[in-house]
Amino acid sequence: MSTASNITASAPTAPGRLSRALVLLLVAASVLAAALVAGPRYGLLLLIGLGFGLALEGFRFGFTGPWRRMILQRDPSGLIAQLVCIGIVAIAAFPLLAANPAELKGAHAPVGVAMIGGAFLFGAAMQVVLGCGSGTLVNAGSGNAVGAVALPFFAIGSFAGAYHLSWWTSIGSLPMMTLSGANGLMVTLAGLAAFSGLAYLLRAKGAFKMPPRYVGAIVVLAGLAILHLVVAGQPWGVVYGLGLWVAKGVVAVGGDLSGSTFWAAPGNAARVEASLLTDITSLTDLGLIGGAALVAWWRAGLASPVGKLPARAWLSVIVAGLVLGYSSRLAFGCNIGAFFSGIGTGSVHGWVWFIAAFTGSWAGIRLRPLLGLEARR
Template sequence: MKKESIETAKQNFDGKQVLISIIALILLGAFGTSLATKNQMLGIFLVTGIIFGYILTRARFGFAGGVKQPYMTGNSALVKGLLVTFAVTIIATAGVHWGTMVLDGASVAEVAVKGGAHPAPGSNAVKPLNLAVIIGGFVFGIGMIMAGGCASGTLADLGEGAVRSAIALFFFALGAVIGRWARYTFDKSSLADFSTTIYLPEVFGYLGAILLSVFFLVILYVIVKKYESMRKKDGSYQEIEYSPEQRPVEETDDFGLFNYETYHKFFVERWDYITGGLLIAVMFIFVMNTTGTDWGITGAYTYWGVAILQKLGMNFANSPIYSGIAETVNNGLLNHAGTLRNLGIIFGSALALLLGSKFKLKYNFRFYDAAMYAIGGLFMGFGARFAKGCNIGALYAAISSFSLHGWAFLIALSLGGITGLMYFEGKLNIIPNRNLSNN
């Protein structure tokens, strides 16, 4: 990788942004402490969200990019990072689930049942595979391409100053309300009868489930490597180039603890995808062990959507679908753990750029683009709640917790994403035309 001269890096450094980040950290610390005095878990949710956001931005790590980057550039670097993330999390989760089974004297089946006698941390990610998962995954895949990011990516992009993400997020929340109603209706229909819940260790044992899951990851690796090779042969492959300010600086003889070179290394230089993926995996396991549930994003969006619609005059108090959500909203969303973690992601992403003096608002788009962001947000909200999860809850967490439906969601999401890329290529400002001509 090319290195930036330390003189150029210093010239592009804005100390005011660092000062703002320090003030923001102090305020967030005070806010987190205030939350912890009411409920320690609320503080944990905020802090873990901040860390997730910081990692996502510092490594430019995103789950939607696992579909978009290979399609646009032929490059599989992010996909490799994602596969490492999945592999590490799968092995760690197997240990947690197996340990729960042994220590509690439970059966494998009991470990996978949320709310049962011996549920393992993260057992809430084990869900039925049915038509709703397939449809929801496909719709979500199209939406994430239109909006320019998935559920976690939309939050991170908003923290980075992308105005389009604010548009997508607003409509994401509204779409989540519709999606929850659609899934409630689906579950009461005869279509829900065509459903199966398979926890892989129950069929193959924990070692077998690990080996099978890793085998699937290896197949994905082979597919993306062959595709990358094909793109290199036809001359349409592109290397992923870091922007100059994110590159390492040239080493000097003036290295010290309190000089710019050290600061750049720790707070400015971009992390590679493997580093980002490993840190995401560590945080995922931390969340699972401290909260008993997996990392989820879109459940909170339904609460946000209900809050918006109540402000517009709708009443959900007597609804069998939304009454519990409405009660939580009325008690204050800052008392809602999922909301705090999602807000933390926004703050963490903003801090990553402010500490690196790279934050700026990005709003260069047309009305057509804005309309597509909005529709994409609706699609993501609907798809996520219809499938009961996004590419975090229904994909990453589900696969890591050995739920078969996660693999089905992955296929549906990928097909939806590719469909969106093929249709909107060259039509949407965030999806330019690829250069597929031979060199």
């Protein structure tokens, strides 16, 4: 999943059996510690996060790359795999949400001007750094220099976007619209099938080939997403945890968040004060980074590639990281919280996010050469 465009690194040495055993022991100890300190549910959530990281990096499956290949090469394989995975999640999530309305909630949000603009900007920025929400975490965890630089600025942008969210939503938005029940599920599956069919029709000759690793990724990610919904009571998300880390840092150095409607809200203020081990999104984010790092290290030893990029490229990565975080808060989620989990749990805003972000990706792909991140085409 990590990208190495214009980045070179010396080949690392593969870890030995003893060091691998020690790392596995450390991972198990971390999960056990989280369970003992915060409770079994939170230990399981950390384990689920590790599973997401292991699957995304292990199967080399993501969201940014497949969209890029669809736009540049008209290869719909990865995009269709994403839509199939969402469909599997929806088949399980819709009846679960209907049967347990008090215990489970979907990734639902309203459609608005700022939401659409935020999704477009997110789509552009994720192509600049070749990493979306989950992709940036995986890239950073697997030792990719661009992902490692973008991640902290992603977190800062997420915090700032949440801080200003109430102002942006006041510009105007529609009432929250959701699909539910058997009819809603049928509409969702029909929409996923329609977009899959359209992508297939637009393919280049001989471009469509579903590799076995995509099939594995579909099954594992769908299973983990359904398990996450049941254990956490909410769908898989990424962005909130990153902003929360910065909010905790601001408060730790004496900052005041009372000026923000979002961070001063009772639920969010309580999470800022509470242990990080009791925040659902933070645990799965940390697990995702750890899982990706484990796969990359297991394969050949974790490395931190040194980028051979011009200064304007690194500046672009920093700015894009900030935009990723800020815009994802305005858009009520990233590729995971809005697209994957939004559509998978019946949110109409997930469909709007998909269209706006895909359009933004087209623009972002054409920005990369101008920013010194790849050769001009």
